[in-house]
Amino acid sequence: xxxxxxxxIGAGPCGLFTVFEAGxxxxxxxxxxxxxxxxxxxTEIYPKKPIYDIPGMPEVLAGDLVKQLMEQIAPFKPGFTxxxxxxxxxxxxxxxxxLITNRGTVHVAPVIAIAGGLGCFEPRKPPISNIFDFEDKxxxxxxxxxxxxxxKQIVIAGGGDSALDWTIFLADVAKEVMLVHRRKGFRGAxxxxxxxxxxxxxxxxKLITEAEVIGLNGDDRLENVVIKHKRDGESLQKxxxxxxxxxxxxxxxxxxxxxxxxxxxxxxxxTFDYSTNVEGIFAIGDINTYPGKLKLILCGFHEATLMVxxxxxxxxxxxxLTLKYTTVQGVKGF
Amino acid sequence: MITIKVIDREGKEHKLETPxxxxxxxxxxxxxxELPVEGTCGGMAxxxxxxxxxxxxxxxxxxxxxEEDMLDQAFFVEENSRLGCQLKxxxxxxxxxxxxxxxxx
Numbered sequence: 533x534x535x536x537x538x539x540x541i542g543a544g545p546c547g548l549f550t551v552f553e554a555g556x557x558x559x560x561x562x563x564x565x566x567x568x569x570x571x572x573x574x575t576e577i578y579p580k581k582p583i584y585d586i587p588g589m590p591e592v593l594a595g596d597l598v599k600q601l602m603e604q605i606a607p608f609k610p611g612f613t614x615x616x617x618x619x620x621x622x623x624x625x626x627x628x629x630x631l632i633t634n635r636g637t638v639h640v641a642p643v644i645a646i647a648g649g650l651g652c653f654e655p656r657k658p659p660i661s662n663i664f665d666f667e668d669k670x671x672x673x674x675x676x677x678x679x680x681x682x683x684k685q686i687v688i689a690g691g692g693d694s695a696l697d698w699t700i701f702l703a704d705v706a707k708e709v710m711l712v713h714r715r716k717g718f719r720g721a722x723x724x725x726x727x728x729x730x731x732x733x734x735x736x737x738k739l740i741t742e743a744e745v746i747g748l749n750g751d752d753r754l755e756n757v758v759i760k761h762k763r764d765g766e767s768l769q770k771x772x773x774x775x776x777x778x779x780x781x782x783x784x785x786x787x788x789x790x791x792x793x794x795x796x797x798x799x800x801x802x803t804f805d806y807s808t809n810v811e812g813i814f815a816i817g818d819i820n821t822y823p824g825k826l827k828l829i830l831c832g833f834h835e836a837t838l839m840v841x842x843x844x845x846x847x848x849x850x851x852x853l854t855l856k857y858t859t860v861q862g863v864k865g866f
Numbered sequence: 867m868i869t870i871k872v873i874d875r876e877g878k879e880h881k882l883e884t885p886x887x888x889x890x891x892x893x894x895x896x897x898x899x900e901l902p903v904e905g906t907c908g909g910m911a912x913x914x915x916x917x918x919x920x921x922x923x924x925x926x927x928x929x930x931x932x933e934e935d936m937l938d939q940a941f942f943v944e945e946n947s948r949l950g951c952q953l954k955x956x957x958x959x960x961x962x963x964x965x966x967x968x969x970x971x
Contacts, residue, residue, distance in 0.1 A: 577907065577910075577912050578910060578912065581910065650906055656939065656970060657970065658941055658970075659941050659942065659968060659969075659970050690938070690939070691938040691939075692935070692938060692939060713938070714938065714943055715934075715938065719931060719934060719935050719938065744941075744943075778939045778940075778941070779939040781906070781913065781915075781970070782906060827908065
């Protein structure tokens with residue numbers, strides 16, 4: 533069991549900076565993130581994009597900003613639970629919250645700060661109406677164990693790097709690999725593209741371009757897929773597995789069931805301290821909404837700072853908090 | 867000012883009026899009119915939630931690599947598919963007609 537003062541859900545820039553502000557008032561933090569690394573969108577989606585609106589930094593790459601934030605919060609020794617999704621929250625008898633992740637890790641804290649950004653990144657699912665019926669019955673969005681496909685017939689859909697890389701890898705494992713892509717060309721890494729073309733020419737994989745998988749059929753398990761060709765109608769392909777690899781997209785996920793007031797995929801907060809309708813739970817950064825909300829990193833930092841003051845008062849009801857400038861005090865770590 | 871016609875997912879037509887000197891793109895315009903366009907990534911061609919079909923013969927800038935990459939990960943992509951965030955609003959777009967693509971699951 534992990535115990536801390538402020539449990540932060542989401543290790544993006546806003547969640548990371550919360551550790552700093554909390555550290556200044558001697559509160560400890562632990563962060564949970566569904567992604568395997570800290571940084572949120574900045575690391576996952578646009579690490580190489582420059583950001584121009586961080587005060588005092590005329591230009592900084594998103595990945596570098598995360599690195600600098602990690603350095604800034606290091607003195608306060610935050611804990612991390614990465615690659616796990618916050619699943620359930622319940623209030624315990626002593627007033628603290630107990631949060632359990634999808635892998636069963638238990639966290640206990642009196643204050644929860646949701647800094648979940650756009651939500652959890654989950655595989656993008658093709659809009660085929662009965663696709664849910666075949667999940668784990670022949671349809672997989674993530675390849676966990678390549679051995680599952682040994683000597684099987686598989687159809688992979690997508691045109692990005694992960695579709696290309698898995699096609700190459702599984703060509704040696706599966707009995708038959710078919711790659712279906714909507715365009716003629718691929719824009720993945722050039723050597724992956726060349727390798728896929730080579731495998732197709734050698735007859736080791738089947739490459740179907742300018743086509744899309746639009747239907748799935750089977751009784752208990754997936755038996756075949758319907759492929760729509762841009763030029764010549766539809767065809768049926770017998771297969772054991774269908775693996776759509778279309779990247780990740782953010783979803784609010786389990787947070788939607790925590791009893792918080794939600795409008796348009798965002799959590800409503802009071803701008804006094806970014807508290808939600810549940811006492812002890814705050815929401816900061818892109819995940820919250822209030823009149824005039826701007827989804828900017830800059831605003832998230834401000835929200836984190838004010839939120840920490842309220843959290844401190846909750847935890848120290850009989851004491852008075854006076855603002856001390858870091859220029860006077862320096863930064864005293866734990 | 868130019869006018870752009872947007873057909874929503876229920877088939878309802880919306881006439882959106884907009885200036886062209888505000889450096890706006892089509893995704894932002896749709897959001898300003900509170901049409902159901904998410905624009906999750908904020909206009910970086912990184913999410914495809916502003917996927918539209920261009921139904922008029924309006925001359926548009928060619929899709930760049932980033933946009934094509936993202937369309938590769940989108941669904942229901944047609945010849946006339948574009949990402950609204952990559953369509954900067956210019957005078958030549960007056961009278962353009964676009965239809966919102968279905969949302970993915």
